[in-house]
Amino acid sequence: MSSAATGGPGGAVGDEDRVMRPVTGPTTDVPGVPAVPLVRAVDPAPGAELPEPTEVPLLNVANLLTLTRLVLVPVFLLALFTGGGHHTGWRLIAFAVFVIASITDHVDGRLARKHGLITDFGKIVDPIADKALTGAALVGLSVLAELPWWITIVIAVREVGVTLLRFWVIRHGVIPASRGGKLKTLTQVFAIGAFLLPLPGWLVPVAWISMGAAVVLTVVTGVDYVLRAVRLRARGLRALAP
Missing domain, CATH: 1.20.120.1760 (CDP-alcohol phosphotransferase transmembrane (TM) domain)
Structure with missing residues (x-):
């Protein structure tokens, strides 16, 4: 499998590998709604670990x-x-x-x-x-x-x-x-x-x-x-x- 497909070094990162992080810049500006930073998808830093998938609880x-x-x-x-x-x-x-x-x-x-x-x-x-x-x-x-x-x-x-x-x-x-x-x-x-x-x-x-x-x-x-x-x-x- 190519690095582009896996999101490895030099390859593209798929949408499933993106993480949502707050970034500085424009904020919401709606009357009556508190201003909060906008959130956009950013590529994880090289070598950064993505969150592990949630484990299924035994007592479900x-x-x-x-x-x-x-x-x-x-x-x-x-x-x-x-x-x-x-x-x-x-x-x-x-x-x-x-x-x-x-x-x-x-x-x-x-x-x-x-x-x-x-x-x-x-x-x-x-x-x-x-x-x-x-x-x-x-x-x-x-x-x-x-x-x-x-x-x-x-x-x-x-x-x-x-x-x-x-x-x-x-x-x-x-x-x-x-x-x-x-x-x-x-x-x-x-x-x-x-x-x-x-x-x-x-x-x-x-x-x-x-x-x-x-x-x-x-x-x-x-x-x-x-x-x-x-x-x-x-x-x-x-x-x-x-």
Whole structure:
């Protein structure tokens, strides 16, 4: 890259490198308004350091929503098992808590992207919160004998494995969620919600079909994540090699 493009010695300084400084000279002259020096953009002196970009605070609204989702997990389990796990009113409460917690997953990610609140903490804790919520729901439904244990185990192994992979490659980078992963999460949420609701008999097949789709997407996206993690680690090791 040329010095002109980087604003180095002898090169032009872009607008993003300019700083606003008060300068002597003309002042505002509006009746009723105190006279203040005019401010104009000036090029920084050679070798001068520009202000560092503001760091994103750890306790921002997106991360707080993520933590809220973690807090709602035991609340959800309490509602699910109250009344023996088959009380209609408590099942509806458990469904409502599950839906609210799931909505925070969409909201916190959207806020983080829109307002520049993305942090490494959020990238790591957000998927953990998701897995804690879905895992608690699947285990709870299996304990109540409403969902086969093999489905819970397949999904749990994939989710725990992906979490371990995140830590395995965290030194080299963070793998963002793919479209397939987002679809997997959406399908899981829909399927679990269907199982939580006291559905009439004619709607039960909908719950089973959606859960089957969730299992397939869980396995496929899990394999894709393993491949992406291996490639990321390989690139990182090559970059570190002398």
